[in-house]
Amino acid sequence: MNDHGLGSWPRRRARVAPDDVALIHDGQQRTYGELADRVDRLGAALGDLGVEAGDRVAYLGPNHPAFVETMFATMAIGAVFVPLNTRLAPAELAYMARDAELRALVWSDSLEDTARAVLGDAPTDLRVVVGQPSDAAAHTLEELVARGAIRDMDVPVGHTDTAMLMYTSGTTGYPKGVTLTHGNLTWNVFNVLIDVDVSHDEVTLVSAPMFHTAALNQTFLPTFVKGGTAVLESAFDPVRTLRLIPELGITWMFGVPAMFQALTAAPGWDEADLSSIRAVEAGGAPVPEELIRTYQARGLTFMQGYGMTEASPGVLFLRAKDSLRKVGTAGTPCFFTDVDVIDDAGRSAPAGEPGEVVVQGPNVMRGYWRKGDATRAVLDEDGWFRSGDIAIRDEEGYLRIVDRKKDMYISGGENVYPAEVENALFEHPAVAECAVIGVADQRWGEVGRAYVVLRDGSSLDQAELERFLAARLARYKVPKSLVVVAALPRNASGKLLKKELRRDDA
Known part of the structure; x- marks a missing residue:
């Protein structure tokens, strides 16, 4: 097996435990063996239809097994996966499709109108629908899985090869494609495994959208590589979440603070059985102390972090034991990631003095897709990424984010x-x-x-x-x-x- 990239993960996991459950979606289970077979078949079919190494394949749809299959199949043939944000307007998505020069677009039939509008502005050679197509020129995902032959595609994929383009809005008003390699994503998973202690019997609720870096790279991929079960929810529903936790034995869940706040306000919160949960992780914004105490009263303690798409995304992590003692801080650097706070002259700022957060490590992006000037503006020759965020470091090395230089x-x-x-x-x-x-x-x-x-x-x-x-x-x-x-x-x-x-x- 020449493939050392993420596309090899389903087959590698299936070698270990083919009958273990990889995915649960709408009550349907998919084992690692079944998933590996479907990924192999889909990858072969995409290759037969002309998708080559380096080509970009996008997915537009909610959390679903098809997202996972498309991602791994794309990476298995050396192509580049482009997850698209379903919340964006068609004009925004069309810009990304043109910028990435998509070879293929895979979309959920629930987003048929959006996909048609995007394709009207950014025509794409290969069209694949998850569900029933109304476009006669489109293939269905199931058709491709059925026609693809399981075979060793023998595509050499290494850690320096591009795995994914994740688009992020930019200060200029135009989205930028963050180029993440297989190595970037793998090292980020290592960081998560060290901080979260993800287990082989994890049952992880993935209800935040996987087109975002935190749900996909911080939550789903670490669960997958350890052989746990990912429960994919198409959308976050607080009442449904409170029911799923005891029903499926959810052990780990991630969300933004607004999601966790919504859970506490949902009917049934006071009597909900949360005993199966081992880890609660938040990102996207600091968790308020009041919310931390509310969850502590239920025997749960938040872990939270700070990151960015450009770092795959983990940069800082506030471990559970420090969640109250260091409330309001973003924590300390992840294990394989180096972080500094620098002044305007580029020198390390002393404790208590504000400075810009800079990040270096094997999880930091290669650069922005086909935007050399934008890349050079934030990434120096030694691989230090300028975040644009302002932080103050305390005497113990914990960083508090105090301002956003970019106005985000x-x-x-x-x-x-x-x-x-x-x-x-x-x-x-x-x-x-x-x-x-x-x-x-x-x-x-x-x-x-x-x-x-x-x-x-x-x-x-x-x-x-x-x-x-x-x-x-x-x-x-x-x-x-x-x-x-x-x-x-x-x-x-x-x-x-x-x-x-x-x-x-x-």
Whole structure:
């Protein structure tokens, strides 16, 4: 077996325990042996249809066994997997499809209209539907699995080969494809296994979307490599989650703080049986102390971390034993990852002084897809990645993230870059100037607020703003409030002062 990449994992796991359950979805189980056979067949069929090493294959759909099969089959033939965010607008997805120059698109029939709109703007040679196609030119996934012959494809895949493109919004307003190698993803899994103690009998609830780096790379892949069972949920439902935990014996679950908050507010929380859970992990935003105490009262303690797609994503981890003692911090570096806090001169900032978080390690991306200038702006010759986040390191080495140099905010676990929202807002004929910031929100952590200077004689209200942006941006990116101002605060050189807007909002 020449393949040392992730595409070999199903067959390697099947060699060890073919009858163990790999996946559960909607009450249906799939063993490692069954999964390995389907991955082999699908990979062979994709190859027969012309997908070659290095080609990009995208998946558009909710959490489902087809996501897993498409990912592993793509990687097994040396191609590059591109998970697409189902929450994005068709125009955003079409940009990614064109940028990646997709060879194939696999989509769920529940997203047929979205897929058609994307393909209208970014035609793709090979089309595959999970379910029943309405497109006569499309294959079905089951058809490909049935026609593919199990054979040794003998495609040499190493840790330096590209495994995945994960798109992240950028400060320029245009998404960037983060190029992650098989080695990046493997080393990140090592970091997780060290910090979380994932077991071979793990039953992991994966209800956060797998098109995001945390659910896929921090949760699903570590469970898979250890031979545990991943329970794939198409969407997060707090009431259903409270039922699934005792029903399936869930041992590990990941989510953003808003998801864990929703569980505590769901009917049945007080009497829910949570005794099977060994680990509760949160990401995307700091876990409030009140929520930590609520879960501790049920015998559960949060682990939480800080990361980014560019680091596959693990950078810092706050272990369970420190969750209250160091509440508000992001923890210390993951085992195989090095982190520093540097000042404007590039020197390590002393404890107590703010500086930019920089990251180095085998989990750090190769670069941004076909964006050399953007890559060089954040990744130096020694592999140190400039995060753009500002942190303060305490005397024990724990980092507290205090500001975002890039103005990004996080809404319900989703990164939102104001530049992207502002670019879309500028297209409205009533908008002369605009600025978007993140403001605190009890449910989502942060939501957008738009400050707008109107053109003479024009008007704009919240309803019109939402209508206009609905076709251009994902719903979570649309600002939840609008403030019309006579002018935006600027310094003497004309630079926008977003700090003044945040101060006014405080």
